[in-house]
Amino acid sequence: MIELHELTKRYGETLAVDNLSFQVPQGVVTGFLGPNGAGKSTTMRMILDLDRPTSGRVTVDGKRYGQLSEPLKYIGALLEAKAVHPGRTAYDHLLWLAQSNRIPRRRVDEVLSLVGLTSVARKRSRGFSLGMGQRLGIASALLGDPEILMFDEPVNGLDPEGILWIRNLMKGLAAEGRTVFVSSHLMSEMALTADHLVVIGKGRLLANLSMAEFIKQNSRSAVRIRTPHVEQLLTALATAGLRATATPDGAYEIEDGDLVHLGDLAAGHGITLHELSPQQASLEEAFMQMTADSVEYHAGNGEGRDAAGAWGATWQPKSSEQKGD
Amino acid sequence: MASFPAVLQSEWTKVRSVRSTVWTLAITFVVTLGVGALLSLLTNNNFDSFRGNSESPFDATGTSFSGILLGELAIIVFGVLAVGNEYSSGMIRVSLAAVPQRVTLLAGKAVVLGALALLVSLVTAFTTFFVGQSLLGTHSTTLSEPHVLRAVFGAALYLTMLCLFSAGVTAMLHNQTLALGVLVPFFFLLSPILSAVPKVKTLAHYFPDYAGSRMLLVYEQHGQPYGPWPGFLICLAWTCAALAGGALVLRKRDA
Numbered sequence: 182m183i184e185l186h187e188l189t190k191r192y193g194e195t196l197a198v199d200n201l202s203f204q205v206p207q208g209v210v211t212g213f214l215g216p217n218g219a220g221k222s223t224t225m226r227m228i229l230d231l232d233r234p235t236s237g238r239v240t241v242d243g244k245r246y247g248q249l250s251e252p253l254k255y256i257g258a259l260l261e262a263k264a265v266h267p268g269r270t271a272y273d274h275l276l277w278l279a280q281s282n283r284i285p286r287r288r289v290d291e292v293l294s295l296v297g298l299t300s301v302a303r304k305r306s307r308g309f310s311l312g313m314g315q316r317l318g319i320a321s322a323l324l325g326d327p328e329i330l331m332f333d334e335p336v337n338g339l340d341p342e343g344i345l346w347i348r349n350l351m352k353g354l355a356a357e358g359r360t361v362f363v364s365s366h367l368m369s370e371m372a373l374t375a376d377h378l379v380v381i382g383k384g385r386l387l388a389n390l391s392m393a394e395f396i397k398q399n400s401r402s403a404v405r406i407r408t409p410h411v412e413q414l415l416t417a418l419a420t421a422g423l424r425a426t427a428t429p430d431g432a433y434e435i436e437d438g439d440l441v442h443l444g445d446l447a448a449g450h451g452i453t454l455h456e457l458s459p460q461q462a463s464l465e466e467a468f469m470q471m472t473a474d475s476v477e478y479h480a481g482n483g484e485g486r487d488a489a490g491a492w493g494a495t496w497q498p499k500s501s502e503q504k505g506d
Numbered sequence: 507m508a509s510f511p512a513v514l515q516s517e518w519t520k521v522r523s524v525r526s527t528v529w530t531l532a533i534t535f536v537v538t539l540g541v542g543a544l545l546s547l548l549t550n551n552n553f554d555s556f557r558g559n560s561e562s563p564f565d566a567t568g569t570s571f572s573g574i575l576l577g578e579l580a581i582i583v584f585g586v587l588a589v590g591n592e593y594s595s596g597m598i599r600v601s602l603a604a605v606p607q608r609v610t611l612l613a614g615k616a617v618v619l620g621a622l623a624l625l626v627s628l629v630t631a632f633t634t635f636f637v638g639q640s641l642l643g644t645h646s647t648t649l650s651e652p653h654v655l656r657a658v659f660g661a662a663l664y665l666t667m668l669c670l671f672s673a674g675v676t677a678m679l680h681n682q683t684l685a686l687g688v689l690v691p692f693f694f695l696l697s698p699i700l701s702a703v704p705k706v707k708t709l710a711h712y713f714p715d716y717a718g719s720r721m722l723l724v725y726e727q728h729g730q731p732y733g734p735w736p737g738f739l740i741c742l743a744w745t746c747a748a749l750a751g752g753a754l755v756l757r758k759r760d761a
Contacts, residue, residue, distance in 0.1 A: 229603045232760040247606040250508060258603055264596035266524055273523035281516035281604045283509060
């Protein structure tokens with residue numbers, strides 16, 4: 182179990198991690214979310230005692246990381262994809278790691294086959310693709326058969342096949358009862374894998390809740406209707422006690438509307454429908470709203486929410502540029 | 507705590523599994539032997555014109571070790587790369603996650619590097635000595651002459667200590683490019699130049715390479731500030747200081 186207690190890290194004037202306290206629940210996948218620069222990697226380095234906290238403490242199974250003997254047997258971590266000497270073979274890389282923690286040599290072959298690198302085990306890692314480097318990193322995390330696994334942005338730069346593989350791997354590890362702590366800046370990715378969420382922004386804890394809870398709190402469903410008979414539709418809806426909101430493209434949305442009920446209603450009034458579709462506000466949107474105030478580098482007009490879809494939307498000719506931020 | 511034999515075994519795997527180890531150590535051997543052999547041969551063939559009417563006795567041991575000043579470059583590079591490649595690749599974070607006891611990790615690395623460097627240096631020193639003497643013909647010396655055996659062992663210790671000194675400096679600078687950029691000019695330009703400049707040379711005479719190379723001398727030289735054993739101790743002190751400095755930086759710094 183990983184426990185953080187008022188963990189703080191300051192680099193000069195910058196507060197990278199600010200009084201962070203939470204526990205990583207056991208036996209599930211916990212998504213560690215935050216925009217770039219939120220302090221996720223710094224937090225993970227402090228868990229491994231690579232960076233020393235300015236104040237506060239963090240423990241793994243009740244001990245400071247530095248007090249663990251043979252720590253690879255407690256917690257396996259993937260921090261960077263290619264933290265490997267390019268001239269060393271995959272096998273030798275795993276072998277020195279295994280020897281340092283007195284892990285038997287046969288385990289090296291086991292993890293190599295587990296991540297599908299057996300055929301290139303004797304090749305120098307210089308020629309490895311990003312995906313292969315990531316697999317080697319995951320093999321080293323699994324080497325000591327640890328109860329806790331920690332991955333920093335494991336899907337970054339991977340192709341769809343690689344992403345799917347990591348997603349299934351994490352779910353599989355949690356299904357075996359292991360604790361998986363994985364960082365990401367993509368809510369959509371976490372929505373598919375995580376059972377629990379810890380959200381940080383600017384080094385501060387923003388949310389610590391189960392995925393189900395997060396969805397319940399943040400998902401907004403609506404039914405979208407498009408019709409050529411707008412007046413008739415609005416009247417029919419008003420009679421039925423429903424409120425419709427116009428969308429910019431000329432359609433209408435009914436919050437928490439029921440598809441069947443609305444379809445029947447339209448048919449009953451003889452209204453032609455051109456569209457009747459369920460809408461689900463994305464979790465990505467909810468996440469971006471949550472972290473909007475803490476995004477380190479804003480695009481354009483300084484509203485984090487707009488950064489995703491509207492790249493270039495805030496562009497203005499130089500003469501009229503009067504932005505304050 | 508991490509088991510020290512396990513750390514040694516792990517560090518040995520690291521060192522033997524990269525090509526730069528073989529290359530740098532092979533170059534140390536070949537260059538020290540080759541240049542020494544060449545100069546021994548030239549000296550033997552042109553003995554009278556080389557010697558002129560010098561009054562100091564001819565140092566046959568020193569002549570066979572003429573190549574050590576070039577050979578030491580390769581073993582310095584070995585020491586730098588063995589420590590520095592962990593920083594250049596980011597592997598240091600993987601190493602520290604596996605062995606969070608940082609001083610133990612560096613100590614294990616130093617023991618493995620030191621043992622390997624000593625082994626290669628001993629083979630290099632004795633081979634170079636015997637090949638050199640066989641090429642010096644009638645001007646050669648033997649191990650049974652006074653101080654000669656000490657000088658041959660001295661050559662091996664000299665190379666080993668420079669290797670460990672460089673490893674320590676690299677750990678202090680935590681960057682192999684920077685370490686090479688500092689160490690190579692220091693040993694090949696600064697130290698030889700300064701030790702020839704009047705007044706400044708008093709200081710340069712306490713640099714690790716000058717001090718360590720006193721162990722190679724069979725005859726006492728005119729104007730030499732100290733003998734072979736103080737030279738050994740001064741070089742050893744530099745080596746220990748560099749490694750201790752490296753340990754201190756490694757312990758304090760965020761990785």
